[in-house]
Amino acid sequence: MNLSALSLENAPRFWTPLRFFISVPVFGMLAALILFMDGNQLLQSRWHPATLALTHIFTLGYIAMGMLGALLQMLPVVMGASLPRVERSAFLMHLLLAAGALSLVAGFLTDLRLLFAAALLLLVPVLMVFAVAVVLAIWRAGTAGATARAVQIAAVALLVTLGLGAWLVSGYAFEGLQVQRSLTDYHAAWGIIGWILMLIIGVSAQVIPMFLTTPTYPHGFNLWLVYLLMLMLSAGSLLSFAGFARTVTVLVAVLMISYAVVSLYLLARRRRKRFDVTDRFWRLGMLCLIGAGGALLYDVLGGTQMDLDPTVLYGLLLLAGFAVSLINGMLYKIVPFLVWLNLRMPVLKGQVPAGTRLYAPNIHEVISARPMQLQFWLHTGSLLLLLAALFARGLWVYAAAALLLLSNLLLLINLLRAARVYSRCCKARNHP
């Protein structure tokens, strides 16, 4: 492996991942606006155009945006896998991903072919290059760790998701092209269970014990989960005989619930007992994952029909509940640390004489605890109201949208504050 890559000097500069992180709550606010626009209609069926728009605001604008930003930071430092020309490529990736997500969402809302074509043109290259670069960079670095392997497998799932998604979008973009809409199920499964869940399972093996001082996951647990999920996804996509899909669904639900239960067990055994908002976000996310697994089991094992589209419930729990909570929580760990780290970089790189005093605020001074906690409760409230809107209809959805908007606005303010602390310190150094 390339050992010199381990050095923090290979971490990208401050603004590189930050562009991604600051975009995350902006897309969160857009999600709230779509909820305001289409209200109840959108929660009735996953085929409603506004529902498709909302789903992709979350998956591309929020989740992929956060994950790409974090991986660009993490791959070089933790896995020794440096990405070629990371600064410039990250700038371009961010631009393409943001513009692509917006085009796709606008396409769903307006049904204009041109917008779908633009989305294809923007999203396919960026996500393909990213996924391939991740697979190759880890492979070249020769990192043997379980996390690296899991990230690699998740990146393959991203490629499958992208391939299916691109084909489905082509059906909207090009007249006369017949696309089997049933492929949507596979696209969603590979995206949510493949890319998102497998990536989180893999990365959490490292970040939960590290950032939240829990005991480690049982040896090999996370990687085996990823292998099994990958097996289920592949088997479920390629084979079809009576009752097989049911079996696969039950197994996937059991794997989801096992992962969440083990994670909650570990989080309950943190060695540092101080209140930590990231810990709360992870616990909330894991509860949503258990909820999603439970709903899947209820549905497949023949629970009474509910008066709602169950896939909308899964989507809500897995995307807005599970993935969004974890990413939100991680932003509060990563961003303050990056502010501090980048302010200390001249010392770490040996660019200033040893012993030079170089002020950097401590991590608690970058974003204060109270607004982060308030934002956690706004986020939790928006999730509960979304669930209420799904089951009870009526005006709940507007209350949910209002809280979602406030929650993401506060997240944006918190992150911008952190960025301001960084720029002010930099300015103060240049003009003492």
Place this chain on the structure above:
Amino acid sequence: MPTISEFFSAQHRSCDALLGKMEAAVDRDDWQQAEILFDQVRAETLQHFENEEQGLFPLFEQATGMHQGPTQVMRSEHAELRELLQSLGAAMQAHDQNAALGTAETFFLFLQQHNVKEEQVLYPMADQALQDSLSALSEKVPGFAAGS
């Protein structure tokens, strides 16, 4: 005798646990206890750095011929961690709760990313490269032969 990974990783965990207890003491304003725990954190951390810089790293460099590689990166991160320990000590002496908790968190997070790199990359490599030098290592590192 333990493996290098086992012995040095166990020291990381022990230090994490002490730091957690120290934070809890600071949190409840029990400065007497907090200062005792801080002294232990500092002593354990500095001893661990010593074990690596005087014992493990030179043997690793000798065995692999890598003098400017990962060990150099780890040394510079140790320097940063020593500096953070100093700031933490100052905050503890001043009984400044906010500064103590904020600096402890900063120290902790930087320590964690440092530990991950050692545990995932450096120690496994050292386990490979130093198979025949474990007795030499145990002369430099107190407690290594006994595995504690």
